[in-house]
Amino acid sequence: MAIGVPLAVREELATRPGRDTLFTVAVRWLLIAVSLVFLAGLLLAPLATVFATAFSHGLRAYLNAVMDPDTRSAIRLTLVSAAVVVPVNTLFGLAASWCIAKFEFRGKSFFLTLIDLPLAVSPVISGMLMVLLFGLQGWFGHWLQDHNISIIFALPGIIIAEMFVTFPYVARELIPLMQQLGNDEEEAAITMGAGAWMTFFRVTLPKVRWGLIYGVILCNARTMGEFGAVSVVSGHIRGLTITMPLHIEILYEQYDFVGAFAVASLLTLLAVLTLIIKTLVERTGYKRR
């Protein structure tokens, strides 16, 4: 290609926008390298450490640590609470985003701010709020005690705390989506004689499904990984009110590194799995749109 093209012309061509020169190539690779090193140092290395430490005493030690009854109870508690929190918050998120996107009402912006509150408040404070409300010294403490209901230091407390913290995830994902997609399809369905339920299940829900799934995944990841708020309300009763993140901390403080990192690796796997599902959802979602 270079044959017959004078050097001057080639140089001139190279200065045109969009042409590669040695310099631009070098800058590009340098930038990529810097970001890769950064990623590797800050994200990949810790991830690798988790697995390395977990398997440092061999597979047997790892399995032992995982099969430990306390660990299994922590895993069970984590899954049970997520199984309650995620559906409840999904329903709430759908309802909240629906009414914010479709209706005009007084106090709408206040409502929006309120939904964002859990994101702004530190999780520890969220936990403290729960204790203040439901604890013995709290507003409802005596009433709850009189009726023999235990919330704080029990499963309900953990669920309420997690619910509070993961409140905004589904709603935040759906509100802009619903606002952007507008109301026309629903209105078309209504003029064609569809009732409210049919419009919701046949039109609205399919319309926002990818956003909804994404919100649910984020909500789930946060629920399983929540530490601060749960730590305050759980009371750290071994085998009863310990979720996986709490269990990891306890093991770590007992210098049981293999145990701690084994549980951590499980949690990490859950997170990675969530991220993979999320990526897949995004891909199919964009393809379908």
Added chain:
Amino acid sequence: MSITLDQVTKRYQGATVVNDVSLDIGDGEFFVLLGPSGGGKTTLLRAVAGLTGVDHGRISLHGRDVTHVAARERGVGLVFQNYALFRHMTVADNIEFALRVRRMRAAARRARRKELLRLVSLEGLDDRLPAQLSGGQQQRVAVARALAHKPEVLLLDEPFGALDAKIREELRRTIRQVQRELGITTVLVTHDQEEAFALADRIGIMNLGRLLEMGRPDDLYARPATRFVATFLGAANLLLARQSARGLSFGSDPVVVPHVESGVHVREHEVVAVLRPEEIELAPSREALSTAYMADGAVDEILFSGALERLRVRLGDGAAGAHVVRSESGSDPPYLEVTRSQHEQRVFPLVPGQEVALGVRRLHVLPTPLSSFMVCAPNEEIARQLGGESLLNELATRMKTRIAVQVEPSLGSAALIGSAPSLAAASPGIALSPGAASSLRSASLPGSVPSLAEADGDEGLAFGGAAVIASRPGALRSVEWLLNRGAEKVFVLPPSAPSPRRVLIHWVDESARRATLAVSASLLRHVSAEAVYVGILPQGGALNAQRPLGMRALLDARSEAQAVHGLDMRTELRFGDVARELALRLAESPDQLLILGITDVAELDKRFASLLDEPRWPILIVYEPGERTRAAEPARTADLIRFA
């Protein structure tokens, strides 16, 4: 009737978006709602579909009152501007949606779907997703989908808005064909007049929430009743002309167009004439014209636009003042727009700057009583202030008319204020031209009075349209003075009055009804306000005996407003002293305007002195001398003036 709207009103955050719209659409009719964006047409369509509730009025479909029936039970088909197809469903599922809702059997659904796809010529695209179709195809699917459940009424909301010109035309033809084939009553909303002409059996024109006029497309184009419709449907030159027994004349040069409808308005008065660009003939000289001579002019600009040649012709000195269409900037000198066919171009080729004679093939006079505004003030400062009032300028801009200025020192003189109203004519210091002094009713202000209107080339028209005066102490005397000198409409304007939200209408005597209603209708077409006729009966023992009389007057007023002026208004009946009741009603909120019809100037002093001394609200006084019997308002056809 397929669709009947009765006084439908919709307010949105205090503003009236749809204002008292009444409308009948026949079976199988293709009705087009046309108007600029923000005119309330989409809101009205959504109200018919049931997607928007109404604040007032009734909607019936096929004789069934559906005002409070939910959208899903109204049985209408609605097509949206952006298609609103269900994006996650295939074309087939989209079309079958309404049938699924009705639990139709699969085989029947498929048959209906095939039939609909054939109707919109989209056979074979059943399994596509909306995203895989072009815009035109998507809109066809939307039309098929809206028709699936065999609705009684098809509503289309700017269905071609997002399509390019070629596809638009094709789809237009499809929709017209489908409509004919099914014979379905159809309402289409658009802002594109070409679309309206191509599709409509009847067009209704909406602006500022009001349905201004409706009729067959050719009728509306040839004989509009309002300035808005005249200029919105096609291009139009609006001219201020003087109509007398001799005919129409433009400007100060007495160029009298020979023919005028007989028996109407014997007295010379100002009218607004509509002159379509294609109805103007250009010739080298007056003698060469084959049509009635109108004025001389000079070609200012020539634009080639395919089949037609567009020209701007500056009117010669004599008729320059006649032109009233104000361009958006308001600074353009008066031009007439003229279009000529290829044939005319060949017969008489033109170059910019060339002098031509203008002839008129056909002219239409608008039946509007508010032709223009004339600010009347004792000195230039007050005149300038008054001329700059936002409400006045808003009205003039919307009415596409001009504000002339007349400085009349005697308006502020002590003699005037001190003089008894009936003696005003004889009071000294009032400059009247000799001819006018003898006959006050046809007085024209002398051209020698210092006038800011000179820039307009205006040389003292008779009181054209409404005289405008400032609301000052003693405004009542000024009103009387003007009315005694030939003004028929006097607008008393307080400083920085807001644009009215509500217009109150009242007349003292039933013989003032016609004139007051005509002025009211003319004004209300240009403001987004609700009209309320206030009937007032004196309080007394004979209350019950009077009540039916009062109700009768209200009903008469309403039906006349609707029948003659196409104006829908609310009515209310009050008891007590007229001026007091009106003042009470006005005191309710500042953004109101009062239109007051009177038959005797003396009444003003006797009954409305308190109201008119220095009013805080804009008041438009309509004076209809009681003893004079006026011929009936010209029918639309009589308004048409043919030449040659």
